[in-house]
Amino acid sequence: MAGILELTVAEAAAQIAATELSAEEYFDAWREAAAGDDLNAYLFHVEHPVDHQAMDGPLGGIPVAVKDIFCTEGTPTTAGSRILEGYRPPYTATAVRRLDAAGARVLGKTNMDEFAMGSSNENSAYGPVLNPWDRGRVPGGSSGGSAAAVAGGLAPCAIGTDTGGSIRQPASLCGIVGLKPTYGAISRYGMIAFASSLDQCGPFTRDVTDAALLLAAMEGRDPCDSTSVGIEGGILAPSREDLGGLRFGVPSDLAGAGFDAGVREVFEATLKWIEDLGGELAEVALPSAEHGISAYYVIAPAEASSNLARYDGVRYGVRAGGDGDLLQMYETTRSQGFGTEVKRRIMLGTYALSSGYYDAYYGQAQKVRTRIAEDFKAAFEKVDFVVTPTSPSVAFELGEKTADPLSMYLNDFFTVPMSLAGIPAISIPAGLAEPEGGGRQLPVGFQIAAPAFAEQKLLEASYALEQAIGFDAKPVGSDG
Amino acid sequence: MAELEAVIGLEIHVQLATKTKMFCGCELSFGDEPNVHTCPVCLAHPGVLPVVNEQAILYALQIAAALGCEVAPRSIFHRKNYFYPDSPKAYQISQYDTPIAGAGRLGDVRIHRAHLEEDAAKMIHAGESGRIHGSSASLVDFNRGGTPLVEIVTEPDLRGAAEAAEWARLLRETVRQLGVSDVNMEEGSLRVDANVSVRPAGTETLGTKTELKNMNSFRFLQRGVEAELERQRRLIESGGEVEQETLHFDPQSGSLTSLRSKEEAHDYRYFPEPDLVAIAPTEEMARTARESLPELPAARIERYVGEGLARDVAAVLAADPETAAYFEQVSTDVSGVEPKVVANWVTGELAAALRAAGGGTAAESKVTPAALAELITLVARKTISHGSGKTVLAALVEEGGDAQVIVEREGLAMGDDDGDLESIVAAAIAADPAAAEQIKAGNGKAIGSIVGAVMRETSGRADGGDVNRLIRAQLGL
């Protein structure tokens, strides 16, 4: 049985299509694996029988772990929050429908930081997710459950959402591939909103080819999302083996950024690989990127304060208190339903949008955002890609940063600028490094960012690099 | 103290009669069972996104064209955040600093702006009063939630309550004739708020204004504004100051109650709606909107006045497009009759005859434009008297048909066989010398008995004007 779980999505799909592998058998094997979840990666496992008929398509028969931020009709959807406990949506998110149309089936709903607010998955109302590489450490966040499920052998692939790094950072900390496509590549319809102008859906996979497969199935303009446009020409499986003629920009400002020595080592070794494959390295300036975190932590909470206002106990989800008093019902429902970090961001965002403060905070942050987008635009005149470490550190210990929100926010230092610019970025596993305080070796991710809608090019370069690096380390897991 | 002049601006919410809601595919409805026209989008389920109704944009462009507003090349939506059960997202998608339509004008009143937004759901407060105070429970009907609205804001150009109501009527007719809204105030498809202030006549600075909410008829609008103007004048004349607040006018008691003061005003935390892209109407869309405009009441009134009609008569005819069309058809069908005379027949004799017969409009009546035109021509040519004309009109209202046929059937023509009118008049004067003396002495009323005698003699076929003239001539006046 272990054999079929070793297959990549592309391999399994090919075998199922060739009837060398039964879709039913494959799905059940994964269902069994997922049921053995000892990472708290899943919030809900599919129990109902899966329709194995009509599983035709490029992902025919492939089980997908879906972040619990995607609405799935009739299936619990909580966004990691108490306030949506018991909520079963009356409709299904477009991204999930598209996967379904490609033949894939939902395996379960994965744990996450509440409303996608967090970088460690410790903000879930349903308990933290454990990192399969070291169960004393976080898997990253906010899509921690999806990343841990794929890395921990609980799902062949998963989807998540990335607002400021919520796909790339957990992919990096869990040693798998995580792709945040261009804003607008995949429909946001049915994806519970955190920060609408930043949220984007993307895949978690074992390799770059599988990421391309999932992206190909999900991308596209959706009449239900006015901001969606899709990717012109679609996405094909990548096949490039060298990086000849491609220029990779390394931000000059990176030198000043604080990151672990082990992460630096892996990063520099990866740059060496790029050169070995014929790629060229160049220094690029992203002078406004250092203000990315500040701008992000104004814009995202501002939008969140408005997006989360609908959880008022009136129509669905949890309702608490307020016998005959509307205001008291609102207050009790929301104070009991939301966790600390969510409340913190609602407060921050409400303040930033308040009359008299709007220009100084929200207005200013939008200006910074425009500057960062311009920085990238200028950089892409000179280079094809911008590369950075995905995260300043390897996976940190559970509880290590919970008391200090600012140090937690700094985890997004390398990922937030791309989110603000709306451009695609991928994290691929590039090596292992020892944590600063010592301990077993943990994965380090390498981030590659490309111009808007240049996903195919991004995947080709990532594929070539992936083949060269040949990262094949696996979590030692419970048996190690 | 100088006289206090009224300064009034209006904010009008027009519900658009699109097929579906502003941001989802739910059908618009009125009076259906509660909460049947709902979906995840208009109930604000997690994860849903709005999609703009294109028809609503076209309708807004038509309103903009009718009001002569500049159309913004690029306008965006904002979120207006507030907590209330009638707003399921806890924000209303509206337009803030970049509305679809800018400055314009209707009649004498300048338009400040017009923008697109969505309507709130309907709250039903269970209890005796039907209002929130004293109710035992509040229910929400989301059928109305998400209905497309255009909010039209005027400059403070109105100078009296009656003027405000009159202008609001013109606006309603204008929007109604565009066919973009039912504009029914009782059903709430047209809602008018008034911003009211006073200032010493001749000064330019605006006084502190109050906002009167949701008056559901033009009569209540006028009475509400009158009451508020009166309150403000009395307050200022007694040395007080107007406070900025929002008021509710109760038409039953005629009283004004404060809904909220300036201090209680919301901070709506407006910010650009990230779920929607900008509205950028193409030049072609704007042109289509302009070209699809019917002739609107304001323009029609001017045209009629240019044709010699009195302004009040022109306004009555122009208000209703069917009546206007009827009038214009009759004007085309008559020969040798001024439009002014036709207008007087339509708004005077015909309206009276219809009222006497139980009501209805000219266009709906049995009196065809051709029949009325023939009748007016017969009277103008003095083939029949004006009085006979009324008789014929009554018959046309009753049974329809042809004016000439009725004239012949009833024998109403003033032909040669009526005998010599002059000799009939002479005989009537001779028969009533007392009346003749009184007329000569200057008592104009006395002429009535001699006219009556002539009319009896001619069975009413004689023309009243001619008879009067002959009596006076024969008496040497």
Ligand SMILES: [Zn+2]
């Ligand atoms: Zn709806």
